[in-house]
Amino acid sequence: RLVGSEMCIRDRNYTITYTPNDSLTGVTLINTASSITPGTLASFNVKVDAKYDASSMIVAANGVPLGYSTKTENNDGSTTYTYSFVPTGDTAVTVSQPEQKSYVVTLPVGDHFTAKFDGTDTKSDKTVTYNGSVSFTVTADSGWTIEDVSYTGDATPVSYTHLTLP
Secondary structure, X not given: OOOOOOOOOOOOOEEEEEOOHXXXXXXXXXXXXXXXXXXXXXXXXXXXXXOEEHHHOOEEEOXXXXXXXXXXXXXXXXXXXXXXXXXXXXXXXXXXXXXXXXXXXXXXXXXXXXXXXXXXXXXXXXXXXXXXXXXXXXXXXOOOOOOOXXXXXXXXXXXXXXXXXX
C-alpha cells in the first residue's frame, strides 16, 4: 500500500531473444535464457559443426558484436563457444550463418609431366567443400616416370591421384 507521495519502483527483468536454431545450418544455440534480472551476466553457448568456419560467423547483442570467452573443441569435431554480456535492456542476440569450409586444390605444373583433374575441367585449381574429394591424373611425358606425388595441408590421400579433404 502506498501512502502520500511514496512510490514503489521495481526493476523488471529484461527479455533476451535469440536467432532461432531452425534458421541456421550447422549451428545450435544452447543455454539461452529468455529473461534476466538487470545487472546480471547473461551467458549462452553456440555450437558450430565441424564443416562450418566459425571465423565467418558474427554473434551480436543489439547489433554490437560479441567476442567469445571460451572455446571448446568437442569429440565430434564441432566447436562450442561461450558468450557473455550484461544486458542494459531488452536484447536481441543474433548469430549469422557461418560459411561452409572449403579447400583449394592446386595441381602442379612442371617439366616432363602433365597433371589434370579427372573429367572435363581444364583449370589448374579446384575448390572442394568440407569432407569432399577430388580426383586427378598425373601423366609422365614419354621416356619419363612419375617417382612420387606428394601433398601439403590437411588432405588424406586415398591413392596418389585421389584426395579426401577434412
